[in-house]
Amino acid sequence: MPELCFSLILHAHLPFVRHPEVAESAEEDWLFEAMTEVYVPLLETFSRLVEEGVRPRLALGLSPTLCEMLADPLLRARYTRHLGNLLTLAEKELARTFCEYPQFYAPARANYERLRTIEKLWSETYRGDLLSAFGRLQDEGALELLTCAATHAVLPLVSTYEAQRAQIQIAVANHRKHFGRAPRGIWLPECAYAEGVEDLLAEAGLEYFVADARAILHGEPRPRHGIYAPVRLRGGVAAFARDTETAEQVWSSVIGYPGDPCYREFYRDLGWDAPLEYLLPHLHADGQRRPLGLKYHRVTGRDVPLCDKRPYDPQAAAARARAHARHFVTARFEQSARLRGATGGRAPLVVSPYDAELFGHWWLEGPQFLEHVFRNLHECRASVAAVTPGDYLDAGAPLQPQRLSPSSWGEAGYFKVWLSEANAWMYPYQHAAETRMTALADEFAETGGGEPTTADNDEATTRGGSADSNARALRARALKQAARELLLAQASDWAFQIYQGTTAGYAARRFRAHIARFDALADEIESGQIEERMLAEIERRDNLFPELDCRTLNSRATITRSQWGAAGEQFA
Amino acid sequence: MPLRALEEPADEYETATAIKAGAAAMHSSPPLPDEESLPEPRPRDEARLLVQSPDRLFFYWSFAHDPRTVLRRALGDAAGRYRLAVRLVEAQDGEESIRAVESLNSLWLAARPGKSYRAEVGFYSAELPFLCVLSSNVARTPTGDVSPVGDESFETQTAGQVFPPAIALTGAMQIGGAITRVAPRSVGDEKIAAAPSSYAWGLSARL
Numbered sequence: 001m002p003e004l005c006f007s008l009i010l011h012a013h014l015p016f017v018r019h020p021e022v023a024e025s026a027e028e029d030w031l032f033e034a035m036t037e038v039y040v041p042l043l044e045t046f047s048r049l050v051e052e053g054v055r056p057r058l059a060l061g062l063s064p065t066l067c068e069m070l071a072d073p074l075l076r077a078r079y080t081r082h083l084g085n086l087l088t089l090a091e092k093e094l095a096r097t098f099c100e101y102p103q104f105y106a107p108a109r110a111n112y113e114r115l116r117t118i119e120k121l122w123s124e125t126y127r128g129d130l131l132s133a134f135g136r137l138q139d140e141g142a143l144e145l146l147t148c149a150a151t152h153a154v155l156p157l158v159s160t161y162e163a164q165r166a167q168i169q170i171a172v173a174n175h176r177k178h179f180g181r182a183p184r185g186i187w188l189p190e191c192a193y194a195e196g197v198e199d200l201l202a203e204a205g206l207e208y209f210v211a212d213a214r215a216i217l218h219g220e221p222r223p224r225h226g227i228y229a230p231v232r233l234r235g236g237v238a239a240f241a242r243d244t245e246t247a248e249q250v251w252s253s254v255i256g257y258p259g260d261p262c263y264r265e266f267y268r269d270l271g272w273d274a275p276l277e278y279l280l281p282h283l284h285a286d287g288q289r290r291p292l293g294l295k296y297h298r299v300t301g302r303d304v305p306l307c308d309k310r311p312y313d314p315q316a317a318a319a320r321a322r323a324h325a326r327h328f329v330t331a332r333f334e335q336s337a338r339l340r341g342a343t344g345g346r347a348p349l350v351v352s353p354y355d356a357e358l359f360g361h362w363w364l365e366g367p368q369f370l371e372h373v374f375r376n377l378h379e380c381r382a383s384v385a386a387v388t389p390g391d392y393l394d395a396g397a398p399l400q401p402q403r404l405s406p407s408s409w410g411e412a413g414y415f416k417v418w419l420s421e422a423n424a425w426m427y428p429y430q431h432a433a434e435t436r437m438t439a440l441a442d443e444f445a446e447t448g449g450g451e452p453t454t455a456d457n458d459e460a461t462t463r464g465g466s467a468d469s470n471a472r473a474l475r476a477r478a479l480k481q482a483a484r485e486l487l488l489a490q491a492s493d494w495a496f497q498i499y500q501g502t503t504a505g506y507a508a509r510r511f512r513a514h515i516a517r518f519d520a521l522a523d524e525i526e527s528g529q530i531e532e533r534m535l536a537e538i539e540r541r542d543n544l545f546p547e548l549d550c551r552t553l554n555s556r557a558t559i560t561r562s563q564w565g566a567a568g569e570q571f572a
Numbered sequence: 573m574p575l576r577a578l579e580e581p582a583d584e585y586e587t588a589t590a591i592k593a594g595a596a597a598m599h600s601s602p603p604l605p606d607e608e609s610l611p612e613p614r615p616r617d618e619a620r621l622l623v624q625s626p627d628r629l630f631f632y633w634s635f636a637h638d639p640r641t642v643l644r645r646a647l648g649d650a651a652g653r654y655r656l657a658v659r660l661v662e663a664q665d666g667e668e669s670i671r672a673v674e675s676l677n678s679l680w681l682a683a684r685p686g687k688s689y690r691a692e693v694g695f696y697s698a699e700l701p702f703l704c705v706l707s708s709n710v711a712r713t714p715t716g717d718v719s720p721v722g723d724e725s726f727e728t729q730t731a732g733q734v735f736p737p738a739i740a741l742t743g744a745m746q747i748g749g750a751i752t753r754v755a756p757r758s759v760g761d762e763k764i765a766a767a768p769s770s771y772a773w774g775l776s777a778r779l
Contacts, residue, residue: 021601159620218715221723400723406623406714414625414714424678428632429610431620513607520605533602540601 002385004336005349005392006377007240008370009210011187012039012356013063013152015493015510016544020074024284027506031069032082033293035130038360039070040118041367043126043133049374050142056374057386060134060356061146061187064174065491067131068544071178076128083122087115089282090294093270096278097296103311104296107264110314111294135179144388147175147183147206150545153490154418156194156406159431162438162553166483167490168200169552170545177547184390185209189492191242191353192408192415202235208389209239210353211404214413216241218405228339228348230392231402238399240389242409245335246352249328257328258363261299262320265309266362270294295364321365325372332384347385349392353409418495422504429515430489436522437486441554444479444525446472474530479550481535482521484542486553489514517542619693619706626685626716631658631708632678633693639705643695654703657696663688663710670696686715 014034017027042060049056062070069075090112097108126133137143149155150170158164168186175183185208186201193211201209213227216239223231227241250256257263271279271292280287297309298317332350339348359366377386410417419427489511497507517538524530605611619633643651659670660681673679673693683689689711694704 157622218718220719221721222719224723402723412625414623416624416628419622419624419630421680424630424632427620427622427630428613428618428634428678432613432616432618509607512610513605516605516607516611519611531602534604537601537604 002347002381003383004332004339005347005385005387006332007349007351007387007389007392008058008373009061009146009187009351009353009389010042010058010356010359011061011063011146011148011353012066013061013148013187013189014066014069014357015491016065016069016151016488016542018069018072018075018541018543020541024078026284026290028075028078029082029290031075032079033291034357034361035070035079035122036083036086036115036118036293037364038357038367039130040121040126041360042356042370043130043137044117044121045367045371046137046142047133049371050137050140054375054378055140056142056370056377057388057391058142058374059144059146059185059388059390061148061185062131062134062178063148063152063187064150064171065152065544067174067178070130072543080123080128083115083119085282086293087112087119089270089279089292090115093294101296106314107296107312108294131178138179144185144390145175145179145183146185146187147171148187149189150174151487151491152189152493153487154189154192154408154415154492154495155197155200156192156408156415157418157427157492158434158490159427160434160438161196161200162441162555163434163486163490164197165200165203166487166552168204168206170487170548172204172206173547173549174545187353190408190410190418191215192410192418192492193239193404194406195403198233198235198237198239201237206237207393208237210351210389211239211241212407212409212413213241213244214407215239215404216402218407219402220405221400221402223402224400225343225346225348228343228350229346229397230349230389230399231404232399233402233404238389238393239402239404240349240351240392242353243350245331246328246350247354249331250352250354250358257324257369258358258366259299259302260320260324261301262313262317263299264295264312264317264364265297265299265306266295266364268295268297268306268309270296317365318368321368322372325369325376328369328373329376329380329384333380336384346397349387351389417499418492420499422501423495423498426495426498426511429511433486433489433515433518433522437483437518437553438555440479440482440522440525441550442556444475445550445554446476471528471530474532474535475525475528476550477539478521478525478530478535480548481539481542482518482525483548483550483553484545485514485518485521485538487545488542489518514542617706619691619708621689621691621708621711623683623711623713624680626714627683629660629681629683629689629691629711629713630678631660631681631691633658633706633708634677635706639695643703653697653700654695655697657694657702659692659694659696659702659704661690661692663690670702672696683713685713685717688712 014031017025017030019025019028046056090108093108094105094112097105122128134143134145138145148171149167151167153167155164155167158167171186172182182205184206186206188197188209188211191210191212193209193215208230216223216227216231219231223229227243230238230240232238248255250258253259269291271283271290271294276287276289279289279292282292283290296312298312300308300310335350336348342348359370363369374386377384407413408415408417494507494511498504521535521538613634615636616634617636620631622630624630640651640656643654655672656674657670657672658679658681659668660683661668662684664687669681671679681691691708692702692704693706694702696702
């Protein structure tokens with residue numbers, strides 16, 4: 001029996017940033033950077049471990065918006081172009097640094113070799129299909145793939161049962177589409193929980209979710225095993241709590257591993273440092289400087305200004321990642337010794353969730369760190385067992401029933417990040433759209449996609465395509481698209497970015513755009529006058545979830561409101 | 573390995589076709605609804621109370637018709653004695669607080685942990701009862717603390733044999749009835765403690 005069970009959970013998510021209306025965009029670059037620096041390297045890392053017989057075991061959540069973008073032909077094509085551009089620049093940098101900046105030749109060489117590997121994996125190994133590669137790792141027993149709410153909405157701030165249910169049901173359907181099976185677990189966006197969410201998860205067939213430590217620690221009754229065992233909620237859904245110790249070891253800006261002086265500095269980038277005329281062929285058509293992902297400096301020190309950062313040494317950083325991985329696993333032994341006896345006769349479970357994008361994007365050496373963590377865990381697997389939440393549930397240990405506390409993993413532990421003076425203005429519009437969408441779905445969602453029924457089609461065939469059936473088909477499209485616009489408006493990313501002040505302008509514009517499109521479509525559906533050109537353009541841009549079933553948004557629920565909470569009651 | 577030229581299409585990804593289709597669409601797309609400003613909200617009666625934290629609530633409301641007009645029609649000159657206000661009512665203790673809100677449509681309200689609240693918007697007069705026009709949903713604040721309720725009934729002794737399936741999945745082995753213990757690796761003299769960095773953007777929000 002192991003002394004401790006360890007469950008690493010990575011949550012991969014990006015908002016839907018597909019912009020076919022322009023040839024290139026900084027927002028699509030977010031996706032391309034994540035593909036280059038995170039998703040392909042993680043696939044490579046885990047695949048290599050599997051091939052070498054060091055089977056990692058972890059849970060990985062892929063949000064539905066991310067899945068839709070990774071599967072999108074236009075974005076795949078643009079990524080191929082992006083990667084080629086980056087590789088060309090990286091190759092030019094070999095000559096430039098060798099001749100003019102020898103202190104940066106080693107990191108330039110490392111960048112080039114890394115990009116060559118990524119390009120080869122993308123084009124030859126994965127052939128542009130990262131989702132299938134993740135699915136294969138699941139089939140091989142390395143990964144347990146989770147879903148997430150459809151557009152990463154913070155569910156406690158979604159006003160209606162129908163809209164919350166749609167976020168869950170659409171996510172599960174999307175996961176089935178991409179991976180051929182239903183997900184066992186779900187990553188609640190921002191670990192944001194409020195009572196009632198578990199009923200929606202149970203209805204969708206989900207077995208578990210991840211919550212912040214506060215949800216269980218402040219739950220009722222007190223948790224007998226603290227955060228070191230999951231609890232059972234109403235409907236049978238289990239909740240796993242985030243471990244604060246392992247969170248701090250990685251996330252903390254003061255003591256976290258990524259802040260080590262050896263590691264690559266994120267904020268110095270060739271896109272800001274090299275001469276503009278040299279960079280122009282590799283920038284967007286607007287010629288504006290932007291981060292390119294080619295970086296040559298190391299952290300050097302917390303208080304060292306960017307202009308004084310020292311050259312990056314890839315070998316020293318790799319050695320540090322190995323050492324940190326050993327330290328992390330050693331710390332698990334120390335943790336298990338401290339917890340001995342605290343959880344009765346069972347091995348404590350340490351759940352360590354992180355944003356996947358930390359590993360490789362913010363922290364370049366993150367994938368190397370994970371590789372060595374799993375190598376170390378493999379060696380000591382009899383003592384520290386790497387498990388997934390599903391594995392733990394399969395072991396059949398009884399779970400304490402509990403009622404969780406509303407909470408999130410955001411700043412201060414509740415909902416301040418997404419409901420603050422900066423972004424509270426969004427909710428009257430979002431909530432009005434949620435109510436209106438349910439009314440539209442109740443009235444017009446005749447079939448799963450709102451498409452004409454068989455009887456309609458027979459009638460159309462008989463009468464050579466009647467105006468009525470054409471109008472119904474157009475209405476069905478508009479209804480589906482209105483649902484998409486609502487889902488996109490609900491994305492927590494917009495409120496987050498506005499709160500953080502990072503890309504607040506873009507986020508506000510996206511929210512306004514989706515609300516405006518929703519309202520326009522809703523007006524046209526109600527009036528029966530649908531402008532097809534406008535509808536087609538909106539469909540072309542916001543093309544996610546073609547499998548969307550509008551009936552998930554109507555009020556004919558399969559569970560009663562009293563099971564969710566009294567109508568309109570929040571956190572009751 | 574030769575570099576892939578920028579212009580070389582990867583047929584299996586429909587590179588050229590997809591990019592050209594996007595470029596063509598850019599030149600002929602119809603105008604979309606204005607995204608620089610939000611549409612005028614449709615007038616409707618709505619009052620919603622949201623929980624931000626154990627001690628803070630956000631309340632917003634809207635009216636389908638101007639309630640002052642209705643009040644004047646009903647009370648005539650006596651309507652002048654009233655002011656539009658928000659009343660926050662705590663469901664269990666009956667505690668109330670009232671604030672004037674003449675030209676507002678939202679308000680941040682102080683609350684206490686572990687309480688249920690309802691917010692009302694209506695008309696207040698010092699000498700007369702509060703006239704409620706709209707009432708919100710009930711919102712309960714998190715307790716913000718460990719529960720005073722324990723669970724002595726929950727079984728805490730778990731036999732070791734429930735874990736072999738999980739162990740088997742991870743490849744761990746039990747040899748001769750005893751667990752093979754691997755000595756933890758020492759980190760030696762290497763200085764491991766990570767120095768703080770400039771990277772922690774919003775990531776510190778996770779703690």
